[in-house]
Structure formats: structure tokens, C-alpha cells
Amino acid sequence: DDEILCGPDFRYVFPGDPEDDSSFGCLAPCIEQTAQKYLDAVDSAYSVKDITGTSFYDLFDYISDEIPVIIWSTMSLKEPEYITSWLTAEGEKVTWPTNEHCVVLSAYDYTNNTVILNDPTFGVVSMNMEKVKKRYDQLGKNAVIIFKE
Numbered sequence: 001d002d003e004i005l006c007g008p009d010f011r012y013v014f015p016g017d018p019e020d021d022s023s024f025g026c027l028a029p030c031i032e033q034t035a036q037k038y039l040d041a042v043d044s045a046y047s048v049k050d051i052t053g054t055s056f057y058d059l060f061d062y063i064s065d066e067i068p069v070i071i072w073s074t075m076s077l078k079e080p081e082y083i084t085s086w087l088t089a090e091g092e093k094v095t096w097p098t099n100e101h102c103v104v105l106s107a108y109d110y111t112n113n114t115v116i117l118n119d120p121t122f123g124v125v126s127m128n129m130e131k132v133k134k135r136y137d138q139l140g141k142n143a144v145i146i147f148k149e
Contacts, residue, residue: 005086009094024084024096027072028052028142031102035146051143056133060108062145068106068118072142073135075101077127080138097139105132 008015012030016023032050039046051062051069059069074080078099085095106124107116113129136143 005084007086007088007094009088009090009092010096011094025100025102027140028070028144031070031144035144039146045148046146047149048144048146051145053141054143055141056136059105059143063105063108067145067147068104070102070144070146071105071132071136072139073101073103073117073132074139075099075121077131077135080135100139 010024010030011027012033014024014026014030014034028050029052032048035048038044039048051059059071062069074097080100081098082095083098085093087093102120104118105115106118108129109115110129112126114126115129115132117125117127117132119125
């Protein structure tokens with residue numbers, strides 16, 4: 001089967017329906033743009049910033065300033081799976097990390113080597129800092145903050 005799939009670039013667009021389990025997802029640039037449009041529409045005092053590329057430990061500076069950080073990881077911190085690829089309209093091949101998952105990094109504890117994540121699936125959980133860092137790094141260090149100007 002030599003069928004070539006075509007679709008949007010999930011960095012900037014959410015391919016599918018967020019309520020459909022067979023949909024894909026999106027990365028930080030899409031979330032930044034979408035969240036900022038919403039905040040502007042409701043005349044919010046908050047702003048959104050894509051901080052993709054920030055080293056994991058540097059994210060703790062935001063936490064220390066009481067700014068939670070949305071990070072991309074994997075479901076239950078399992079190894080990323082890359083199964084489905086397609087070409088974007090620009091001809092770039094993209095491959096979706098099938099078990100991609102977003103969580104909010106809200107606290108860290110160097111003594112116990114843990115971080116606290118607000119996970120939309122599992123609630124507030126404490127996870128091993130190094131394992132979360134590894135998944136964050138593997139998913140391209142995608143991160144977004146929402147902060148008051």
C-alpha cells in the first residue's frame with residue numbers, strides 16, 4: 001500500500017475533533033494562538049506565551065513565580081509511539097506521537113526528585129522528575145505559560 005496521507009501540521013492546527021478518541025492533537029504553537037484568541041475575545045488580563053525549547057529545569061523558574069506551565073509528555077509517561085505520518089500542504093512529513101498527552105507542571109521537589117502534575121486524566125499526581133523530563137525532552141520541549149500582564 002503506497003497511499004500517501006495528507007493533512008495539517010499539528011504544530012499549528014488540531015487535526016480532528018478533540019472529543020473524538022481517534023483524533024490527533026496539537027503542539028504549543030497551536031495552543032498559544034488559540035488560547036490567546038480566546039483571552040483577547042473575553043478581554044482578559046492574561047496572556048499566553050509559547051516557551052517551547054526551554055530546558056526542563058528552567059521551567060521551575062516559572063513555578064517559583066507561581067506561573068504553572070503546560071508541558072507535553074506522554075500518557076502515563078510511557079515511551080512515545082510514532083505510528084502515523086502524513087505530508088503537510090507544504091510537503092513536510094510529520095509523524096504524530098500517538099500517546100502524546102498534555103499536563104500542567106505545578107510544583108517541584110528536588111529533595112524527593114518529584115514534580116506535581118495536574119493531569120486531565122488522572123488528577124493531581126506526583127511523578128519522578130527525571131522521567132517527566134525525559135518525556136518532555138522527547139516530545140520536543142513543548143511548553144506554554146498563561147500569565148497576568
